[in-house]
Amino acid sequence: MISWWLSKRHHLNSSINSFFEQIVQNLSSFFFEAGRTVLFFSQSIKLLFTKPSRFKDLLIHMEFVGNQSVLIILLTGAFTGLALSYQIYIGFNLVNATNLVGPTVALGIFKELAPVLTGLIVAARAGGAMAAQLGTMRVSEQIDALEVMGVNPLQYLVAPRLMAAILTMPLLCGVFDAVAIYSAELLCVNLLGLDSAIFWNKIQMWTDTDAINEGLIKAGIFGMTFSAICTKTGFYTKGGAKGVGDATNKGVVYSMVMIIVLNFFTSNLIRLYHSIMESL
Numbered sequence: 170m171i172s173w174w175l176s177k178r179h180h181l182n183s184s185i186n187s188f189f190e191q192i193v194q195n196l197s198s199f200f201f202e203a204g205r206t207v208l209f210f211s212q213s214i215k216l217l218f219t220k221p222s223r224f225k226d227l228l229i230h231m232e233f234v235g236n237q238s239v240l241i242i243l244l245t246g247a248f249t250g251l252a253l254s255y256q257i258y259i260g261f262n263l264v265n266a267t268n269l270v271g272p273t274v275a276l277g278i279f280k281e282l283a284p285v286l287t288g289l290i291v292a293a294r295a296g297g298a299m300a301a302q303l304g305t306m307r308v309s310e311q312i313d314a315l316e317v318m319g320v321n322p323l324q325y326l327v328a329p330r331l332m333a334a335i336l337t338m339p340l341l342c343g344v345f346d347a348v349a350i351y352s353a354e355l356l357c358v359n360l361l362g363l364d365s366a367i368f369w370n371k372i373q374m375w376t377d378t379d380a381i382n383e384g385l386i387k388a389g390i391f392g393m394t395f396s397a398i399c400t401k402t403g404f405y406t407k408g409g410a411k412g413v414g415d416a417t418n419k420g421v422v423y424s425m426v427m428i429i430v431l432n433f434f435t436s437n438l439i440r441l442y443h444s445i446m447e448s449l
Contacts, residue, residue: 247352303400395428
């Protein structure tokens with residue numbers, strides 16, 4: 170009986186040790202890949218400002234990331250504004266505070282929902298395409314051919330995609346802001362019976378440009394994040410067609426997770442900055 174208990178205890182200790190070892194290995198792998206991604210981004214973005222100019226390629230990728238994402242951003246922003254305003258109205262109606270629906274919806278959209286949802290949507294659409302395109306070029310040896318011809322693949326393929334995502338994400342976030350808030354006003358005024366003048370007056374009273382700027386800054390950071398992750402995973406793809414699929418999936422999933430994680434830290438850093446500036 171004692172020997173059986175000792176053997177079980179030894180097995181349990183081994184399982185616990187293996188569990189924590191796996192956690193340490195995963196964390197080490199995460200920080201290693203994060204460091205590689207930061208280096209990959211810094212090396213690539215600097216090459217955009219070297220000759221030959223890739224301005225035409227930048228415009229092409231801005232059209233792909235920005236213009237081709239407008240429709241889905243319009244749809245998402247409209248229904249997000251409708252759903253959020255209705256739910257907030259139901260809650261505030263319980264305490265007879267429906268006049269605060271407007272600013273509450275505005276703050277939620279400007280600071281959180283617009284940048285996060287824009288980042289997740291564009292990461293899935295454009296980020297996945299970036300990883301798939303670069304992965305296909307890698308496994309078909311097109312990137313190797315560029316290097317043989319003396320063309321820097323980071324400057325030609327990666328840098329324009331990175332800058333396009335950084336520049337277009339705040340613009341898409343602004344579109345989301347406008348569509349969502351006007352959709353909320355449409356529902357609150359025409360269906361729920363709120364006064365339009367009070368709705369906009371409360372928004373102007375309780376929100377300012379800092380709330381909008383916070384969302385736009387976060388959108389640019391999210392664009393930088395998903396473009397760096399997806400281009401890196403695509404650029405270093407291995408294993409043929411299966412590797413392309415794995416790289417695309419990995420890039421999109423990692424991008425979405427990092428956007429959600431960075432949203433928390435970025436929000437707190439921006440608020441800390443504003444509190445420091447106000448105290449000076």
